[in-house]
Amino acid sequence: MAEALHPSQMRTYFALTEAASLLQYAVQQQLQAEGGLSYVQFEILAKLVDAGRPLTMTELADGVVYSRSGLTHQAGVLEADGLITRAPSTVDQRATVVTITKAGRRRLDKVLPGHIDVVRGLLFDTLSAQDVRTLGNLMTRVRDHMREQPPRSAAPRKSRGSAH
Template sequence: MSEKPPSLDAQQLGAYFALMDVASLLRHAVEQQLKDAGDLSYVQFQLLARLGDSPTGSHRMTELADGVVYSRSGLTYQADLLEKAGLVTRAPSPEDDRGTTVTLTDAGRERLAAVFPGHVEVVQQLLLAPLAGGPDDDGGGRDGVRALAELLGPVREHIRTAPPRSAARRRRAAR
């Protein structure tokens, strides 16, 4: 007696393919906008944006790697390119001699300011605008956005419980 192989029904398969198509098409448009407006890759933008969101403008490389699904060596390479472009600086971490702290420069903030309006426009046009207009919509697409966030939030959290090594949160050793 052989076991039936796992399968997806038509609705599950459709949802999966729709999600993958949306993610691929949106990412392609975002990457093109970032390249055109600021000569940045998607990963470079993620690094700059995370630094820009930090009150100090700094993060340890391990913290950046934990939030970005990218190999640690690749992330180091991208940070090196950003440093050569004058958009970030790197220095030994004051908390841990083995760690490296990355800090956003004024030029990095300027680059973020240059690409961000177009980035927001792409996200609004391609992702958020189609969610607007439902019968219970408040006019700003909030109901569709709320529903999308409620659907994807738990999925993201579930996947992050066993992420690839590049996205795994590191446990700090007890001191």
């Protein structure tokens, strides 16, 4: 049987998960109200702009914490709204390449100021510059440890209705 968490570990765990949930909820509300975007849709657009180039669906899946089918659905919604395009890769026939459109960049530009305000107001305004550096270092280490697992896009797909 696993050893129980130390009370300080339990407090830290609950504080972290609650803070992350509260921040994510506020961000989702802002993105929906100002741009009609879900957080995952915002993340897809932001990752495309940040990359400065089209990305494959696999690259997006490895960078976005979301199921493959959910990511495909969200990309379909963004494509239907004219915010991205998807096309077969000219290099790898199995890959789909995703490109942000001008409308997608405009939508991202529209929601970004409010997004920054929410993040700054809820997360960074209560922290000193040293706190931000410390938190950033700690969370980077934790994230990197979690990401040491194979990317989710490399995980075998579960077959549906298979009786094996």
